[in-house]
Amino acid sequence: MLHVENLCFEYDEGLKTIDHISFHVEKGSYTTILGHNGSGKSTIAKLVIGLLAASQGHIEVGGIPLSVETLNDVRKQVGIVFQNPDNQFIGSTVRDDIAFGLENLCVPHDEMEGIIQEYAKKVNMLDFLDHEPTKLSGGQKQRVAIAGILAMNPHLIILDEATSMLDPKGRKEINELVRSLNQKNHMTILSITHDIEEAAKSDHVILLEKGHIIDEGAPENVLSDTKRIRDLGLDVPFAYQVSEELIKRGIPVEKTLDTEKLVKALCQLHSKM
Incomplete structure (x- = not known):
């Protein structure tokens, strides 16, 4: 689903934020990129969806190589949920917000309501369609953001620190929802996170430090080195x-x-x- 090879990026010349990294995300898998703040993990998300341009390397999404010419096609394959859901809200109601992406895809209006209700139900927000998004709880806001992404039918969902601003209850709700989407709907998930508990429940962990991949594999292998995990400033x-x-x-x-x-x-x- 996602193939990244020899990827490099620098915000400041000569200082690589991402330094020759390569990895792939299998279709239908739940992969986490785990690292402390400043490790470069959110930069990877921006590179994958073309918000930043790599200085070197190759990105391929769903078999489509990322380039200026293919940018729109790649973005149709990927949905991204950011750290702060307030930055993603467009509509004045939950219904309007979910509809926004559908309108961009030119979905006929007579088909929209059924799609909106289908995905609002999937994230348990069907009863909130006429509510103002900004007045919802943090967990509810992220559910709406995820519903808006799902309605656009992407093949890959990227969560960029999507639970970092939530309280423990909201974090648990979103992690359970995402895991359910992965297991029951076979959605491919790439989660950018420093939440060790989320990483422990994923299929594959990529451990990132200062723009380098220092380990990757099954959670029980990557996360069992408790000294290294603590040295990286992460919780065991x-x-x-x-x-x-x-x-x-x-x-x-x-x-x-x-x-x-x-x-x-x-x-x-x-x-x-």
């Missing part, structure tokens, strides 16, 4: 911290990133006591 997944501490105290559990798996193991141990 909660379940992994707890399971490590339990092992130190002689409790026979496996190290895991999965909170549900850890709880199940503890319940099984308790039942044997």
Whole structure:
């Protein structure tokens, strides 16, 4: 779905923000690019959708090489949800906002309402279609932003720090929604994040530091190096911290990133006591 090869970019001449990185995102996968602030991860999102021009390298989306000539075709393949949903709102109501992208795609008006209702329902915002977007909660605003993207039927959704401004409840809601879209609707997700708990539940993690990919792979492999994770200024997944501490105290559990798996193991141990 997304292929990036030997990508370079610099805001200031001679100082590379992105330095010869290569990666790919499989169709139907949930991939996270994980890194602390300043690692260059949001720059990657802007490069993929053509908001910035790479100084070197190759980007291909859905089999289409990104260039000035193909920019519109590439953008039809990709939907992006930014950090602050207020920056994405156009309409005076939720209905108008979801309709905006459809109007840009020249969808006939007599078809719009059905599409709007379909995707508002998918994100549990059907009852809010006549509400003013700016008066919604943070989590609800991001749900509307995601509905507007889904209505345009992209093949790839990029979340650029989409949960970083939300409270824990809102963050949990959006992460669960995105995971559901990936699992039930087979949407390809690329999430740019420093949320370690989200990365732990993704299919593939790309660990970024100062414009370089320093590791990538399955979460249980990339995130299990707790010293490196802490050195990068990131939190170690909660379940992994707890399971490590339990092992130190002689409790026979496996190290895991999965909170549900850890709880199940503890319940099984308790039942044997």
